[in-house]
Amino acid sequence: MIHGLSQSDQPWKALHMYCKMCLQGLSGDNLTFIFVCKACARLKDVFEGQKAHVHVLKLGFESYLFVSNALIHMYGSCGELDFARKVFSEMFERDLVSWNSLICGYSQCNRFEEVLGLFDSMQAASVKADAVTMVKVVLACIYSANWDAADYMVKYIKENDIEIDVYLGNTLIDMYGRRGLVDLTREVFNGMQERNIVSWNAMITGYAKARNLVEGRKLFDEMPRKDVISWTSMIAGYSQANQFDGAVKLFRQMMVAKVKPDEITVATVLSACSHLGLLDIGEAIHDYIKSHGVKEDVYVGNSLIDMYFKCGVVEKALLVFREMNRTDSVSWNSVISGLAVNGFANHALELFELMLRQLVRPTHGTFVGILLACSHAGLIEEGLQYFDSMEKVYWTNTRNETLRVRCRSFEPLWQS
Template identity: 35%
Template sequence: MPPLLHSPFINSKYRLIEEEIFSLLSISTSFNHITQIHARIFALGLHQNNFIATKLLTLCSSTSSINHAFLLFNHISNPTVCLYNTFIRALSQNNLPIQTLKTYTQMKNAQIPSDNYTFPFLLKACATLPPSPPLGRAVHGEIIRTGFEPDPYIRNSLIDMYSKCGSLESALYLFDESPTRDIVTWNSIIAGCFRRENVEKGREFFDKMPQRNVVSWNTAVAGYAQNGRATEALKLFRRMQYEGVKPNGVTLVGVLSACAQAGAVEVGKWVHRYIERSGIRMDVLLNNCLIDVYSKGGNLREARRVFDGMGERSVVSWNSMISGLAMHGYGEDAVSLFEEMEREGVEPNDITFIGVLSACTHAGLIDEGRRYFSRMVEHGITPKVEHYGCVVDLLGRGGCVIEAHELIKNMPIPPDAGIWGALLGACRTHGNLELAEQAVIRLLELEPWNAGNYVLLSNIYAAKGCWDDVERVRERMRGRKVQKTPGSSSIEIESSIHEFVIGDRSHPRSKEIYEKLEELGMKLKLAGYVPNTNSVLHDICEEEKEHALNVHSEKLAIAFGLIATPPGTPIRIVKNLRVCGDCHSATKLISKIEGREIIVRDRIRFHHFNDGMCSCKDYW
């Protein structure tokens, strides 16, 4: 007579019980379900069943119940390779790289052989650690030793790991040596190139791909956006549409990021309408991106509409809206929104306070800024160098230059170039030449290659008529071969970005643009405009100085906007540098003469010019 445990009746009964457990696991969605099922497993004496334990571990991972996964795994007497792989995957997916590698070491010590499912998640763990090729190389050595390197999935994971760990050369070598390359292989190397800022190589691989999927397009679009190449990102997105590839939510996050950088609010609006038409779920991430696009595109009203319509908000949502209000000069509204955020029980983080302090800076709210800086400690946030930079900027812009300098001297952390730059900018505004020279000395120690530092000091000397000192600064720049960053301004017309530099004549409508500039020049003089030529090179005549100012990139972009858009519509300009004083004065008058709202986003903030006034109240 066969043993009872091997009888068909008992085996059939256990199969039914297992099926019941698997059925429960398949419909479970919460930690509460997991604990109930686990209790039933214990009651049935199935807690050492590796197959059931594997299914339960997978559920723990998908519901982020990782602590329970630890408890479950540690109570298995003889885990199999399948169970180890499942636990390694769970740890890796929950961003626990150290524990992932420790579990693999435990698996090796137990003399359980790895298989091709073991290594991809180990490599993912190595990739999420701080750049550390040696760890990844050690795992690579194990892969070679166990003979799994030819496995396509493992090879793709190796390419991804090396690029994330900063060893693009190794990733390229593996790609070149791959006997077969599937679409994942191509996507991995393209992502690696863009990640390591090798944009041209990434595009080269993208163009060479034998076939592409939506991930390929997403990788390239996001890659351009993440490398500050917004125009190329938007061009590639248009090509993606032309080729009939349907974008998904990931695509649109990358596109919206590019729109925010370029100030391409019309493309952003199209994306917004596309999301609503196509039924793509408007999650928190997409909403946050839209707030960013509308804020940085100068349409604060629409940004606020998106924010107010969100059913669920993250701290990033509040931060984006607060920062948007701050950039546009609505300091009091930004502060009010911060107070609302606190009332709703949303805990601010360090980025929140950067937004609030920036709001105080742009609105000249000195006392409020001091108070919020002190309140950071109440929220358990230690001020970082960025917060000190905001306060130095706040005090400096408000004329408290000496207080700002004292704050720098008493900082518990070393001041960076941003802080000395803020002080130098304040010295420029308030004409404190002695302190400006001290700030420049510090800046040149930290950033000897940064032309902006030399230019600011040169402008301070020029404003005071110290032309010998101006020449000395410029001679030093030439001696160090420091190049000034060329100013550029862009404008979006019918979803296309048009970019201008100083004296630009490359635009197809250049003749019309310069005719409009000449017309504006005459109208400005009749309105009492006097060009501010103080900071223009002193070794040219006044007429040449005026011409140099008249062909600044933002004036070219405004002139183009006036001839290319219907009367009465707003003109939106994005400039890569700070708006100069002369262009600021001229744009105020142009807004009144032409009856247009002109919105200029410069490196510092937004300027809303309307009827001869600016939202910054000449404080920027």
């Protein structure tokens, strides 16, 4: 019963059943604690896990390899790496599962240097890794950008004939894709006996990152099934390559295919609309966001602000800004610059003062907008004062080239 419940969608019932068993004076056997630990791991309930650990020690079950492995997995899943390491260190016997359980725990806690260190210790102990190990180790290389170590791991996989399953294959595709090594990415993809939609999406993303849209689109069209990530990755590829027409066209095809876009999709397409000045499509997307419950996060809000300002619709841009649940410095910078470009310099300066009162720290982008506003309004003295305050008050580097260009825009006004 505990076994089945620990693997169900209600693992807490396994712990409830174990408590009832204890109340009846039954202690359980070594298998009982394996499944109790599994339930605790899934619930991230370290309190109940430690209670189970106490019972394990009282009953002498810590000498069972599988019980100790379950304890390591439980503590690692709960983020209690010191306890996991202690159980591991006190084991009389360790196997591959012991090492993998500890490595997985460190990986889940983003302790990537320790993951690589454990892999080295594992090799020193002459324990051969498997696909599970290599997924976590290659991920550690990715997140620490340790490409030399990543290349060594690929060599290790080949030399030890480790089977590249769908999870390891996807991880290798991601690793090569982040480095722009699309030929190696395709080599892994072609060699995979089993692929899932993550495999295809990772390939599309890799081609997009490398700006190889021809091959990326060819693969996209060959996909047996496309989800929102597939469409968004390809749309983003067009946008990143400044092929904004292609991004908008593909978005229209996505709508025809009845795939609901997410916040990343709409932010990407709105950016393309901004560059092309496609107000009608931008407004249609805004209406779609409202009517279909697309999450309006700060990135979507910023994209709408940018689109409306670049299309000259100032009131709608300001309305979006006022209705945003959360703003960031990009939001403020977009509004300040948008107002300046559209001839509302004084309003831009007022908004800057409001930004400071709300304790939002200005950035380079803020001062670019402020200097632009002063330049448009002919406010020479004010512009120079803002420029002077950048380093003295806000510790902003005035050697930024964009800022220097904006400041030089005052020279004709000064000389007139």
